[in-house]
Amino acid sequence: MKKFNIAKSRRLRSTPYSSRIEDQGVTSYTIYNHMLLPASFGSLEDSYHHLKEHVQVWDVAAERQVEISGKDSSKLVQLMTCRDLSKSKIGRCYYCPIIDENGGMINDPVVLKIKEDKWWISIADSDVILFAKGLAIGKGFNVKITEPDVNIMAVQGPKSFGLMEKIFGKKIAEMKFFGFDYFEFGGDKHLIARSGWSKQGGYEIYVENTKSGLQLYDKLFEDGKEFNVKPGCPNLIERIESGLLSYGNDMDNSDNPYECGLDKYVNIDSNVDFLGKEELIKYNKNGIKKKLMGVKIDIDNISISETIKIFDSNNKAIGELRSGVYSPHFKKVIGIAMLKDLNWDKSSKFKININGKSANGTVCDLPFI
Numbered sequence: 001m002k003k004f005n006i007a008k009s010r011r012l013r014s015t016p017y018s019s020r021i022e023d024q025g026v027t028s029y030t031i032y033n034h035m036l037l038p039a040s041f042g043s044l045e046d047s048y049h050h051l052k053e054h055v056q057v058w059d060v061a062a063e064r065q066v067e068i069s070g071k072d073s074s075k076l077v078q079l080m081t082c083r084d085l086s087k088s089k090i091g092r093c094y095y096c097p098i099i100d101e102n103g104g105m106i107n108d109p110v111v112l113k114i115k116e117d118k119w120w121i122s123i124a125d126s127d128v129i130l131f132a133k134g135l136a137i138g139k140g141f142n143v144k145i146t147e148p149d150v151n152i153m154a155v156q157g158p159k160s161f162g163l164m165e166k167i168f169g170k171k172i173a174e175m176k177f178f179g180f181d182y183f184e185f186g187g188d189k190h191l192i193a194r195s196g197w198s199k200q201g202g203y204e205i206y207v208e209n210t211k212s213g214l215q216l217y218d219k220l221f222e223d224g225k226e227f228n229v230k231p232g233c234p235n236l237i238e239r240i241e242s243g244l245l246s247y248g249n250d251m252d253n254s255d256n257p258y259e260c261g262l263d264k265y266v267n268i269d270s271n272v273d274f275l276g277k278e279e280l281i282k283y284n285k286n287g288i289k290k291k292l293m294g295v296k297i298d299i300d301n302i303s304i305s306e307t308i309k310i311f312d313s314n315n316k317a318i319g320e321l322r323s324g325v326y327s328p329h330f331k332k333v334i335g336i337a338m339l340k341d342l343n344w345d346k347s348s349k350f351k352i353n354i355n356g357k358s359a360n361g362t363v364c365d366l367p368f369i
């Protein structure tokens with residue numbers, strides 16, 4: 001295989017934690033919101049087992065914030081999402097599909113209500129800020145839209161609760177899932193949410209004060225020794241088993257929230273107005289023709305850098321595999337596939353060709369675990 005490097009430049013942004021994770025042994029990066037996002041620290045499987053048993057600190061600064069403030073900020077945020085935010089509360093996070101006028105997915109961020117007239121949209125990999133600015137200009141909204149210098153570090157894994165309590169005290173252990181509050185460290189306040197892109201539990205620290213954040217980063221590793229803390233990053237195996245979707249991989253602008261199985265976050269019956277509502281009402285009435293499903297494939301490894309077609313027993317294309325990884329739990333490859341209707345039956349079998357090898361697979365529900 002040919003070897004190459006990705007050339008660094010100002011356009012490909014590092015994070016305040018980059019030099020630390022490079023010293024700590026990051027072995028690959030992906031690019032997310034024009035920024036470095038660590039993708040591995042050595043073996044994916046070792047990190048997966050460690051994440052499920054101990055605690056990891058992740059540099060997820062690439063989950064950028066789009067800050068929307070001002071008199072019309074709530075109107076603009078609501079216009080962008082099909083989730084009803086009319087009863088949303090300050091100090092809560094909301095997982096919100098952002099959709100366009102056709103109902104096509106633009107992003108699937110976590111939305112934080114900071115104040116009545118200030119929101120953070122914690123985005124997946126697409127330029128939501130441009131979409132927001134375009135809408136605000138077109139509608140003549142009185143809002144300010146920026147990308148503040150906020151760099152999230154996530155603390156994930158079952159021992160995250162013990163570690164965070166040791167540093168921040170009892171109050172942090174009492175915080176509910178998707179709640180957030182401000183916690184003091186070395187004289188500085190940090191916004192911390194009970195959230196994160198794993199199902200192993202944990203927190204996300206939205207670092208605004210970089211200097212204090214870096215001290216906190218080091219403190220997490222110092223105090224974390226007794227919890228067997230390690231550096232980590234979103235883990236491909238864990239996130240697929242948990243059914244956490246990755247925008248740009250599992251779904252994109254050609255898919256709507258129903259097709260992505262995000263029905264829970266679609267409120268077409270509410271009074272609120274949002275872009276694409278008419279289209280979603282139609283999809284809800286007439287049904288959808290494709291849907292994201294789990295798949296299990298009898299093969300012992302896979303590496304996906306492009307879409308792989310899935311066929312039925314008559315060699316008819318019935319869908320495509322969008323993410324996949326070998327799962328030590330299931331002892332086969334598990335993946336997320338967009339399948340055409342008639343193939344959503346959980347016992348449906350299919351054929352797939354991976355790196356020149358033919359393999360058999362079956363359809364299942366998401367999440368796997």
Ligand code: THG
Nearest residue numbers: 063095108109110122123124178196197204244245
């Ligand atoms: N945290 C923050 N920002 C993010 C992510 C994150 N931005 C990018 C990306 N991840 C956005 N995508 C997701 C997808 C799923 C979840 C969060 C962000 C998630 N889902 C929970 C679940 O599916 O169980 C809970 C959703 C709910 O029911 O409210 O956590 O991880 N800051």
